[in-house]
Amino acid sequence: MRISDIQISRSTGIVELSGKVNDFRLWYRFPEDYAIPARADAFVAVALLPAMLAGEVLEVSPDLPVSGKLLENLPYLQEIYHCWNPVFRRIEVRANAADGSVANIGIGSFFSGGVDGTYTALKHAEITHLVLINGFDLFLEPPVFAQAVERNRSFAASLGKTLLTVETNFLDFNAAFGVSRSISFGTCLASVALGLAFRRAYVPSAGFTYAHLLPLGSHPLTDPLFSTEATEIVHDGAEASRNEKTKKIFDCDAVAQNLRVCWDDMNRNCGRCGKCLRTRMSLRALGISAPAFEELRSVHEIKSLTVDKWEELIFMEDSLRLAEQRGDRELARVLRAAIRRHDFRRFAVECDRLLLGGLLKAVKARFVKPERLRPGPVPDPNYPAEPNRANS
């Protein structure tokens, strides 16, 4: 796999950093008033996993500089990825080391208006820039993105920070090389951080606290390894659960007012999708009422919530504990039922596997074709089978 032909081009209001990874032209567009060095750091960060998946040497055109520190840390990153999922093989990286320097003054943090980014933005007064990316987890239509930019710009300003918008075709790149986003999304954040080369860039932790860490694209062990001499990358916020972060955010109404968690719309909270419902449930469990979200008066609304993933289970159990503490018996009952449904389902799956040799699963697969997943942070796409309950 080869990284070559890195270009910096300017058009109205935009400076674009682009480069070729094999034949794919990957690009990042930044506002024109930022200094973007023509370096290969960002491309090395995102091309690492595709190269490991292909089991190919990653070769950077010799005229393109790559941070010595980043090159030194790549073997450690590879050890972690390979240990998580051996389909990602350890490969050789050929590049010329040339240390970079800070390109932009200030300290950045990634931000999309959700719980994790808002929590980290509030936590560190030293953060000067909030970095909002289009093309990272989804690609929004220009008018929708423009609206999100406008809203978050005034929000950032209210915190005394600057909003910095980035567009990229990373999602297409990632799909083209067949890597699952769940292992690669941290590399995209790192590449944007390295493209901008602030002195420090915070990556807000997503979903897991220190107590429940699992292999994942952004992780306190991997994120810092993308750092260079110029830019320190810090994984932040793993000390706080989603409920704790939500509580912190709702300490301040003006901040809460800007919170957007919705799956359906980046610019308003529909209040009905899974994520909105979970947030409303969390607010009730915390005993918070705030204008940003309609209060969850009837627990019937959340009866449809299912617990599918491990992080959802952790969140539900944490919320149950809060509801019990507050003496909210009605909410506690519904949460307990949701957790119980999850436990029964898992029990049934285990019974099928252990007592029937997976017969029911095989029958089900004849009717519902299981989704073919791209290689992710764990070998078996059906894993994690949650860690043993006694562990958590």
Place this chain on the structure above:
Amino acid sequence: MRVRDIRLTTTDRTIELSGAVNDYRLWFRFPGDFVVQPRADAFLAVALLPAMMAGEPLEIDSNHPVSPKLLEGIQQLQEIYHCWNPALKKVAISASASPATVANRGIASFFSGGVDGTYTALKHAEITHVILINGFDFFLDASAFSQAVDRNTIFAARLGKTLVPVETNYIQFNQACGPSRNISFGSCLGSIALALAFHRNYVPSAFDYRTLHPDGAHPLTDPLFSSEATQIVHDGCEASRAEKTAKIFEHQAVAQNLRVCWADMNRNCGRCNKCLRTRVALRALGISGEAFEDLSSLDDLRKWYLTGPREQDFLLENLRLAERRGDREMAGILRRFARRNDLKRLAVEADRLFLGGVLKRIKHLFVKPERLRVGPFPDPNYPP
């Protein structure tokens, strides 16, 4: 909680660093030819968890400096420990800060003769010293320890390294006021690394990146015990226990020194869980070595049974290796063990989900559950 009265005492052969943590005198004894500074870094490292458990501020006597970098690391350590188990509360630390300096030349690694320490010692040519501790996970009588020291001194010399024997009453200290060893053992290693103040000190890992979980030594916590002088590196998470074993048995002379036994530090009994586990791994890897009797008859294995989620990880790994080698006889036994563990877990789940835990309560009428100390998980019954 207070740390005060830190002293250096020299005898003809050892230098002892000791300090009072509240009323407990904690000491570390090093060979006399090493430089030890009268600093409080080591005491801050080991007193942190007892203070967090008591929820009391930790005051370090201002006559004895601590590293500013360590103080910073301690803040983050508290966040991690508190997140792992909220029974450990965040506490205020007061101390006078002054940067640490390297006290001894070279690069060290902890070593007890087992799989993890041997693997790390082999992996890094830059390691000049291997540190063997008495009073860390076991406390051997003087003659058994001196036998272990003699054997490992020769072994280290063969690798071109120097053995540093250290003695401490850390186990008793931790028993008196600390949490479970499962969460605190990394802080003991941190403290000895800080006291010896080599430029770098490796802490060999016990788990790989896939099976990581809250534990006393962890790649996220160990480096936070570093000072300006000493970089503490958690090492070896890239390799599973079987991979490490395979690496060690590439060199018969190295393998010859391997001691994994729970029953005896100076020889492998071959019968305890840990010895058997190693013999299973060797057979699964198709290795035979003099250090361990070949597992040619599987009768021993049949009588033996491993339980618990950590053992299950080792079991499944060895099962995979045995299957790959076409060792159907052993694979069959291991598969049965793994299945037995799974079924046991299923039964516990069934009791919890359908009987509301009645069977568990009845069992506890007959077998009192062990009362465990505060560990890396909120549930004191974990690991079972």
